[in-house]
Structure formats: C-alpha cells, structure tokens
Amino acid sequence: MSNDLNAHEMVDQELVEAVKQRLDSNRKALHDLKEVTRKLEEINGKLQESEALKSHFLSNIRNEINNPLTSIMGLSRQLATSGGPAETTAAIGQMIYQEAFGLDFQLQNIFIAAELEAGEASPSYALVDMSSLMRTVVDLHRHKIDQKQMIVEESFPADLSFVTDAQHLQIVLMNLLDNALEFCPQGSHIKLSAGMTDSGMMLSVEDSGDGIAADELVRVFDRFRQLEMGTTKSHRGHGLGLSISKALMDLMDGTISLNSEQGKGSIVELFLPEPCVDVHMSAQDSNVFLFDEPEEF
Structure with a gap:
C-alpha cells in the first residue's frame, strides 16, 4: 500500500514539475514576444520619424533651390532693364552673385550626399597648403561675413601643410563656417583654428552664438535633422551640412x-590622422576647390 502511495506521489511530483516547466516556458515565450513587439514598435517609430524627416528635407530642398533661383531671375531682369548708374548695377550684380553662390553651395552638398549614400565617395590624398585652403574658405564667405558685420579670426600657421583630401576637407570647413555664420547673431565673433599634433592635425570652428541645448547635441549629426524645424523656422538650410561633415x-x-x-x-573640433599613403603631388597642385573664387563688384 505504501509503495502505491509513494508511486502516486512521484507521479504527482513529476506532473507538477512538468506543469511548472511548461509555465516557465510559456512565461519566457511571452516575455520574448513582448520584447520582440517592443523592438518592432521602436523600429516602426524610427521609420515613421525618418519618413517625416525625409519629407521635411525634400520640402526644404525645394525652397532652398526655388528661392535663390527666383531671386536670381528677378535681379537679372532688373539688371537688364534698369539702365541705372554703375553703383546700382554693381549692387545688383553683387546680390546675384550671393544668391548664385548660395545655390551652388547647397547643390554641392546635395551631390556629395548622394555620392556618400551610394558609397561612391572615396578620399583622394595629396599634400595640401592648409593655410591657403582655410583662407579661401573664409574669403568665399566674405560677403556674408561683411553683411552680418562678423569678426572671423584666423588662427593657424602661415606655412601649415598636411596630407589630406583637399576637396572633402573644404566641404567640411565650408559647412561648419556657414553654420556658424547662419546661427550667430550679427556682430558675433568666430574663430577658425588649425595646428599640428604628434599624430595628425587638429582644426576647430568656434563661435560666440546662442549655442545648442544639451538634449539636442546627440542629434546634431543626424541626416536630414534640423534643430529648428517647421514653417516658422528663422534660418535657412536643409539639414545635411553636419551629417555630411x-x-x-x-x-x-x-x-x-x-x-x-x-x-x-559652440565649438566644433576636427582631428585628422596622418594618412598612410604615398603622396607625389605638391600642396599647390592639390588645392582644387569646388567653389569659384569670390568675385569683386
């Protein structure tokens, strides 16, 4: 009799243990399902945000291209029909140049973004006259610097040279300086610095503008991201500059x-290590710039 009871107890314990294991397995499966659902919802949210950003980006691109084109056409028509004094003609010519320069700058960003997206961009190294490159970046923005009465301090050795990709680095510096000029109030101070370290070259663009909130800093390099969005934003731009940089x-x-x-x-700091490449070009030969030299009117 006792043997039968013991056998029944063992069977009951085995059943209880089997049920417990099944419940634990179900709980784990439910937990895993909840985790997968959470991740899918997170991915879906990011996809929706990405689509919204892309839609906003396309709207911005349309405005960034249409607005200067409209200005150029209107100013050109005025220039063709005015027949006014030389001072007026020169002023209109300067405005046309500024609008054309801005349009060219935006298009260059779009083109390089497309190359990066397609995986077609690659560095082309040469010995670059960095002093000349950085002065050119400043000179190309001279009209906007003067217009906003800004002070741009240049802090780098007169004979600074470095092996790098001149065109790509110029695009980076153009975007950083353009951002500083765009978001700093009139009369602000901007400092453009460069110098050598033991392992490469450090560059920086420092401004005395309004700065960026701490919770926005983590997103500044996101593609298509603009910290000021919507139809009431007070600054131009398409949200590509920092992500391209x-x-x-x-x-x-x-x-x-x-x-x-x-x-x-704000201060943006760049570091470029010494590239492990053989360079046969001179600094003068390698400074091939994407933007035309500034015109005098």
Missing part, C-alpha cells in the same frame, strides 16, 4: 565633435 570625416579616418552650451556658443 561627419560622413566625410569618417571617410578620411578622422573625427568630429561638437561642444555647446546655450547662451555661450
């Missing part, structure tokens, strides 16, 4: 970082 620095095995505090300005 980050992608190009990655392409050149460099780094880019942004430190900012609201009300105290």
